[in-house]
Amino acid sequence: MLKEINAVLAGFGGQGILFMGKMMAYSGLIDNRELSWLPSYGPEMRGGTCNCSVCLSDEPVCSPLVTAPNVLVAMNRPSYDKFVNTLVPGGILIYDSSLIDVEVERKDIEVYAVPATQLADEKGYKGMANIILLGKLLKVTEFTTMDTMKKTIEKVVPARKQHLIPKNVEAVELGYNA
Amino acid sequence: MSERVLMKGNEALAEAAIRAGCHHFFGYPITPQTELAAYMAKRMPKIGGTYLQAESEVAAINMVQGAAAAGIRAMTSSSSPGIALKLEGISYMCGSDLPAVIINVQRGGPGLGGIQPSQADYNLATKAPGHGDAHILVLAPSSVQEMVDLVAKAFDLADTYRMPAMILADGMLGQMMEPVVLPEEGHAREIEKPWAACGHHGQRKHNIVNSLYLQASELNEIVKKRFERYAKIEETEALAENYMTEDAEYIVTAFGATARIAKAAVREARKEGIKAGLIRPVTLWPFPKADFVKAAETAKAFLSVEMSMGEMVNDVRLAVECKKPVYFYGETGGVIPTPAQVLEQIRKIAGGAE
Amino acid sequence: MSVVFEKPKALADVTTHYCPGCTHGIIHRLVAEAIDELGVEGRTVGIASVGCSVMSYNYFNCDMIQSPHGRAPAVATGVKRTRPDCIVFTYQGDGDLAAIGTAETVHSATRGENITVIFVNNAIYGMTGGQMAPTSLPGQVTQTTPYGRDVHYAGYPVRVCEMLSTLDGVEYCERVTVDSVKNVMKAKKAIKKAFQNQIEGKGFSLVEVVSTCPTNWGLTPVDALGWLRENMLPYYPLGVYKDRSAQKEEK
Numbered sequence: 001m002l003k004e005i006n007a008v009l010a011g012f013g014g015q016g017i018l019f020m021g022k023m024m025a026y027s028g029l030i031d032n033r034e035l036s037w038l039p040s041y042g043p044e045m046r047g048g049t050c051n052c053s054v055c056l057s058d059e060p061v062c063s064p065l066v067t068a069p070n071v072l073v074a075m076n077r078p079s080y081d082k083f084v085n086t087l088v089p090g091g092i093l094i095y096d097s098s099l100i101d102v103e104v105e106r107k108d109i110e111v112y113a114v115p116a117t118q119l120a121d122e123k124g125y126k127g128m129a130n131i132i133l134l135g136k137l138l139k140v141t142e143f144t145t146m147d148t149m150k151k152t153i154e155k156v157v158p159a160r161k162q163h164l165i166p167k168n169v170e171a172v173e174l175g176y177n178a
Numbered sequence: 179m180s181e182r183v184l185m186k187g188n189e190a191l192a193e194a195a196i197r198a199g200c201h202h203f204f205g206y207p208i209t210p211q212t213e214l215a216a217y218m219a220k221r222m223p224k225i226g227g228t229y230l231q232a233e234s235e236v237a238a239i240n241m242v243q244g245a246a247a248a249g250i251r252a253m254t255s256s257s258s259p260g261i262a263l264k265l266e267g268i269s270y271m272c273g274s275d276l277p278a279v280i281i282n283v284q285r286g287g288p289g290l291g292g293i294q295p296s297q298a299d300y301n302l303a304t305k306a307p308g309h310g311d312a313h314i315l316v317l318a319p320s321s322v323q324e325m326v327d328l329v330a331k332a333f334d335l336a337d338t339y340r341m342p343a344m345i346l347a348d349g350m351l352g353q354m355m356e357p358v359v360l361p362e363e364g365h366a367r368e369i370e371k372p373w374a375a376c377g378h379h380g381q382r383k384h385n386i387v388n389s390l391y392l393q394a395s396e397l398n399e400i401v402k403k404r405f406e407r408y409a410k411i412e413e414t415e416a417l418a419e420n421y422m423t424e425d426a427e428y429i430v431t432a433f434g435a436t437a438r439i440a441k442a443a444v445r446e447a448r449k450e451g452i453k454a455g456l457i458r459p460v461t462l463w464p465f466p467k468a469d470f471v472k473a474a475e476t477a478k479a480f481l482s483v484e485m486s487m488g489e490m491v492n493d494v495r496l497a498v499e500c501k502k503p504v505y506f507y508g509e510t511g512g513v514i515p516t517p518a519q520v521l522e523q524i525r526k527i528a529g530g531a532e
Numbered sequence: 533m534s535v536v537f538e539k540p541k542a543l544a545d546v547t548t549h550y551c552p553g554c555t556h557g558i559i560h561r562l563v564a565e566a567i568d569e570l571g572v573e574g575r576t577v578g579i580a581s582v583g584c585s586v587m588s589y590n591y592f593n594c595d596m597i598q599s600p601h602g603r604a605p606a607v608a609t610g611v612k613r614t615r616p617d618c619i620v621f622t623y624q625g626d627g628d629l630a631a632i633g634t635a636e637t638v639h640s641a642t643r644g645e646n647i648t649v650i651f652v653n654n655a656i657y658g659m660t661g662g663q664m665a666p667t668s669l670p671g672q673v674t675q676t677t678p679y680g681r682d683v684h685y686a687g688y689p690v691r692v693c694e695m696l697s698t699l700d701g702v703e704y705c706e707r708v709t710v711d712s713v714k715n716v717m718k719a720k721k722a723i724k725k726a727f728q729n730q731i732e733g734k735g736f737s738l739v740e741v742v743s744t745c746p747t748n749w750g751l752t753p754v755d756a757l758g759w760l761r762e763n764m765l766p767y768y769p770l771g772v773y774k775d776r777s778a779q780k781e782e783k
Contacts, residue, residue, distance in 0.1 A: 022355070029184045029357050037184075037355040041210055041293070062442035064354050064435070067516040202614045228613045232606070233639035240603035240636070244610020247597045248577065252614065270600045375595035376615050377575035386589045388580075388598040 002141045003058065006066045008083050010051035011075025011096075016130035019156075020073070021052040023134055027144035027152045028056045036064035049078055056143055071141060073133055074100060075116075094136050096129055112136055114178050120171070128171040135175025146176070180360050187322045188213035188352040190360075191281055191345065192221070194329035195253050199366030200279065201227030202252040204241035206234060208260045209293045210349035211283035215255065235260040239267030239280070246276040247387040249374025251333055251366075255281035257349070258299050259290065268342055269308025273389025275373075275404070277336035279329065280314075280344045283352040284485075286512040294512025295349035297434060300489035303346050304463040311401050313408050315343035315415075316462040318433040322356035328460070330361060337369035339411055346462060348485065350435040350514065411464055418466035419458040420473075422448065426455025428528055429473050431494055432483040433459050436515065440483045443520035452528045462490070470497035479527050480504040483520055485513075540564035542573045542593050549587055553753025555743040556584060556652065558710045559719070560591055563623070563650060566724040567594065570731060576619040577611050579604040581633075583625035584658040602633025605640035608647045619730055621648040627657045630666040630690045637692070644701030644735040648726045651692060654743040655764060662748030666690045669767055674748075689767065693740050697773035703735035706772045709742040709765065711757045718770075734777060742768050 007024065011017045018039050028035035038053040053066035068088050074080040074095040080102060087093060089108040097113035104111050114136050116129035125132065138149055153168045185193070192214045195203070203218040215231070222229035232238035238254045245252035256264060261282045271278060284299050286292035307314045315335050319325040325347060332343035375385045391397035421441060423429060428447070432440040437458040447454035457473060459466050470480075479502055482491035491506040498504060507523040509515045539545060543564035550556045567573050576594035580586055582601035589596035599607040604622035612620045629637050629651050640647065656674055657663040663676040667689045671680040681689075693707045704726060708719035719741055726737035742764050744756035751759055772778075 025184055025355055029182060032182070035357065038350060039353055041349070041353050061356075061438075062445065063439045063517050064356075065350065065439070065514050065516075068518065202610075204610065230609070230613060233635050236603065237606040237609075237636050237639065240600060240606035241610035241613070243599070243603075244579075244597065244607035244612075245614040246610075247607070248611045248615045248618065250614040252610065266600055267603070274598070375577050375597045375611075377577060377618050378595055379574040381574075384593050385595045386598070387596070388589055390586060390598055 002070065002143065005054065005056040005071055005141060005143050006069050007054045007071035007073065008051060008066050008069040008086070009054065009073045010049065010079030010083055013050040015050070015075045016127075017050045017075065018052050020130040020134050021054045023149075023152055023156060024054045024056065024143060026156050027148050030148050030151050030155070031144055033058060034060050036061045038064045049076070051079065051083075071137070073137060075129070075133070076100065077102070092140055094133055094140065096133060110140070112140055114175065116175065119174060119178065123174060125167065125171045125174065128168070131168055131171035132175035132178065135172040136178055138172065139176045180362060182357040182359055184355050185322060185358050186213055186353060186355050187325050187347065188283065189217045190322045190358050191255070191325050191329055191347070192217035193360060194326040195279065195333070196221060196225065196227070197361050197363050197366065198251070198330040198333045199368065200251040200253045200333060201225060202245050202250055203228065204230050204232050204238040204245075204252065204254050206232050206238050206256065206260060208257045210285060210295075210352050211255050211257045211281065213352070214281065214283070235263035236266060239264035242278045242280075243267050243271050243274075243276060246271065246278040247274065247374065248376045249371035251337070253279045253281065255283065257283045257285045258287050258296065261299060261302065265302070265308040268314060269310055269312060270389050271342045272308065272312035272314065273310065274387050275340040276342065276387065277333075277340055278342050279332045279336060280342060282344055282346050284346065284348040286510065292512040293349065295435060295514060296485050296510065296512060297348055297436060298486035298489065298510060299346065300462065300484070300486060303344050304465070304493070307342070307344070311405070313463055314341060315339070315411070316346050317343065318346045318460060318462050319351060320434050320437045320458060322351070322354065323358045325351060326358050326360060330366070334367050334369070335415065337367075337371070339407060346434065348435050349512075415461060416464040416466040416468065417460040418469040419456075419460060420469060421456040421458065423455035423457060423473055425453055426473070426476070427453040427478045428524055429455050429457055429477045429480045430483060430520065430524065431457045431459070431470075431480060431490070433462060433490065436483055436485055439515055439517050440520055442517035443524060446517060446521045447524045447528075450525075452524060454524050459490070465493045465497065467497040470494060474498040474501050477502055481523055481527055482506050483515060483523070484508045485515070486510050540568045542567040542576075544591050544593050546590060548591055550584065551747040553744070553746040553756065554584075555654070555710050555741070558716060559650065559652060559741050559743070560588065562716070562720045562723050563621070564592065565720060566727045569724065570727055572619045572727070572731065575617060576621070577615070579608045579611070579620065579622040581622060581624040581628040582659075583628050585623050585625055585652065586659070588623050602628050602631070603636055604628065604633065605636040605645065605647065605649065609640055609643070609645050612645060612647050619648075619727065621650060621727070623650045624652070625658070626651070626653045626655065626665045626667040630692050638696070638699070641696050641736045641738070642699045642701040644703070646730055646733055646735050648730050649736070649738040650723065650726075651738055651740045652743050653692070653740055653768065654745040655689075656745050656748050658745050658748055662745075667692075667768075669763055691768065693738070693773040696738060701736055702738070702774050703729050703776045704737040705740070705774045707740040707742065707768060707770050709760065709770060711760055740768075742770070
């Protein structure tokens with residue numbers, strides 16, 4: 001388990017990047033940890049590239065803006081290109097290999113390629129590639145427990161979409177085991 | 179004690195204001211503070227309060243002025259270009275001794291500038307909040323929790339000293355989410371306002387809320403009296419966080435979101451054996467001079483880190499009276515300095531000064 | 533001995549700074565009479581604007597707030613929205629209401645703010661010494677239109693009642709003048725109605741009073757009234773421009 005997570009999550013607007021970050025943040029809230037969630041904002045919210053910084057720690061968070069992440073989740077090529085070299089040595093890269101066709105050059109990082117969008121489409125979780133990647137992130141970093149993650153899903157899925165709770169849990173599990 | 183909840187800075191400011199007894203909000207949309215107005219639009223009708231979208235920032239601040247003159251806690255919020263428009267109203271409120279809270283979620287300028295975080299309104303807020311001889315209280319939170327805490331403090335100070343108070347935040351603080359504990363509802367301080375223009379009901383002579391004094395000697399006297407009050411505030415209300423300053427040779431100073439980045443750099447510097455510390459002014463006006471004077475006795479040098487071309491740095495220089503060198507490092511236009519960049523500056527100064 | 537004439541209670545017993553022959557005195561009195569007759573002085577808050585009438589905060593006995601130039605309707609909005617039991621009026625000149633404060637005027641009107649606006653139109657900036665106002669007439673000589681207001685250069689005057697009458701939020705607007713006893717009586721009726729509307733919660737009411745400025749027009753008070761009748765009234769016809777409640781009754 002990583003004691004301190006400084007994550008950058010990045011992709012296109014509409015892929016649920018900010019939501020993925022919020023899930024991490026809420027898990028931290030439930031676990032009673034220190035945390036921050038900082039989105040990119042402005043025109044980027046409207047369909048362009050989109051990213052957010054998430055910090056989880058047992059100490060008060062200093063800089064909410066993560067410039068040297070130890071975790072990077074990339075959901076498109078421009079985001080991969082922009083952030084891969086900011087990862088600290090030994091950092092963790094998780095990327096959607098169905099959208100990013102790349103030979104990762106860095107040898108000093110842990111790399112996890114998950115064909116999340118393809119998995120989502122094939123297994124009936126369309127539009128939930130972000131949740132699948134979150135599952136993988138959970139497995140690799142243990143930023144929280146599966147139990148907290150389930151509580152998080154119950155908390156963040158809005159009241160009128162309660163029927164989607166099991167689906168989200170399944171998507172997390174799918175990524176966890178991918 | 180309420181439970182910990184996760185809130186965006188902008189929303190936390192809004193909820194904190196409501197819990198501080200402010201049930202009347204007048205605003206105008208502008209990025210990156212719009213969530214605050216949207217939150218108010220949602221909450222106010224449910225608590226019988228006012229959310230009114232004004233035709234301009236100018237109108238919004240004057241609505242706040244009307245409410246304040248009538249003795250009511252009211253607030254407006256905006257971001258840098260909109261705050262510039264509000265300065266007319268703020269100056270009149272200073273001249274009329276009216277309390278209110280103004281939120282400034284700063285963005286890059288000048289002109290339309292950008293929408294990313296900035297701290298380039300430091301001078302506007304602390305030096306020239308409108309025309310004429312005047313000050314407003316300026317509070318600079320550096321976390322979402324502190325945004326909550328300082329809103330209540332701002333209302334109390336404003337009412338106590340009969341002057342406007344500004345929360346000087348920035349786009350990063352406004353947009354980020356952190357856990358907060360909100361104060362319980364219904365515990366806001368109520369401060370008597372016998373001067374308010376809200377109808378004399380045949381009980382007293384009529385109240386006049388006014389900033390016009392055509393006799394120069396009269397205005398001279400009134401402004402001087404007001405500055406006596408300011409002097410008292412400077413003596414009693416200045417506030418700063420001192421972090422690892424006791425044995426620090428190099429004092430980094432920063433406010434708001436930048437202070438967190440500076441703190442990260444100070445920690446890293448300590449790991450490298452550089453005796454760094456941080457002074458984080460919480461009140462920008464009054465400026466916490468005493469903390470700097472004290473630090474200047476032992477520190478070798480100061481470094482002011484800001485999201486501007488260097489504004490607070492001048493107050494630091496004045497505070498230490500040039501007894502020690504004061505360096506500056508800043509990024510502007512929405513670029514946020516990184517801990518690594520600040521650390522590099524600390525190393526440079528530590529190397530050069532030794 | 534019986535009292536046949538006295539100051540309205542809502543009018544302060546002080547000497548005003550207005551020039552001899554200025555119609556502000558009459559209009560102040562009418563406002564004060566309306567407040568007295570409606571018995572609302574104790575809960576009335578007046579908003580003084582910037583211009584000759586700025587010091588009206590000293591001339592009324594109700595609570596008063598002096599507002600920035602043009603912003604009186606916004607300040608009034610702030611009072612009325614937070615203290616709905618107060619009776620709130622603004623007292624504004626033409627420069628204040630129809631130039632620098634046009635946005636505040638139009639938007640408080642279209643929001644239907646439940647306030648009363650007394651608008652004094654004398655076609656000139658009095659306080660600053662006789663410059664062109666938004667309501668200065670075509671050809672009118674002022675300090676800043678020394679060759680007469682050239683509408684192709686300086687634009688046309690603003691007709692406030694006509695403009696505001698198009699807004700759905702407006703309850704009532706009427707243009708009156710105070711050049712004769714008969715017209716003073718009419719003006720009184722209009723001003724009282726504008727306050728009465730607010731008491732009844734009907735919404736935005738504005739009374740435009742076509743007035744004189746003998747000093748800056750360079751005329752005697754009597755000649756100024758003549759100039760008003762000959763030049764201003766044809767451009768600014770008197771009458772009710774909107775009366776939403778009366779219109780509803782007709783239908």
